[in-house]
Amino acid sequence: MSDLQKSLRIRESLLPPASDVIKRLGPGAVAASYIQLLDAAYDTVEDGDELMARFINTLQDSGEKTSTYLHRLQAVLNQAVRRGGVATGEADRHLLKQLCRGCWDNALLLKLEPLKDAPPSFVDLLLLLRGEEDKEASRAVRMKQHLGSARTQEKGVCKPSSHGYQAVMKILEARQKHTDTGALGWAKMQGSTLRSYQLDTQSS
Structure with a gap:
């Protein structure tokens, strides 16, 4: 896709007031100019250091899935990278480090800690977490079925006459x-x- 096509897609996808913001650039502007202007208008005004501080203080909420927590971390980290708070090449290392710091699942942490020497990408880390969550959900279903069956058997035991x-x-x-x-x-x-x-x- 050419740069002009990208610019056209951006203009077509925007509604007021965002579409009004980019009108000053004209139809011949490149996509990067549109994005830069939209970031200035709607993106966070925090600088890179402030965003990294927010990233470090982002912890897993009660009842929140670890994969959902990872998404929240990634969103803040992406902003920090764009604002110069952390180098792009260091993003995966920071993501895994903060995930281990802010996650409350001790069993999962035992599996994440060994990965620090070679941090996986966001996509690979997300797949790992979703796989673990799926296994845990399956175990919970099996346990519920087993306990329900045991209670049924107890009800069927004959009592002395x-x-x-x-x-x-x-x-x-x-x-x-x-x-x-x-x-x-x-x-x-x-x-x-x-x-x-x-x-x-x-x-x-």
Whole structure:
């Protein structure tokens, strides 16, 4: 695409008041001139050092995905590069360093720290983070399914019948009376109770 075509695309894509801003340049201006004027009108007025200070103080918000946090960092870093706050060749190193500094996911940090010797590009870093987030989401789904299945199985466990419980209680009560009734009486009561338990079990 030629420079004139780029300029035409810029003019066609703008609406007032932005389109009014570039009118002073005329239709023959190059695309770089349009962009420079639009930056002056609408871009941040902070200089490179101020933008780098903002970049360093940009931390991950509560509940924010790490990939979303990376996007925010990249946006501020791009502004700092344009304003001369950091060299283009150092951008990837600063991005990874601040990501490790501002991210609260300790498990993810263990995987990011070894990358500092050879920082990946923004695109590669974004793909890595999205892959980790996808794995974490899959683990959460599997855990939810497993725990839900376990609760269903617990509900299906049969509880002891009331007849069996009552029979056992009768035997225990009979033991307490053993000293009063003697061995013969105890044997009779135990036999009677056991027969009662058998009948209760059969009827249940």
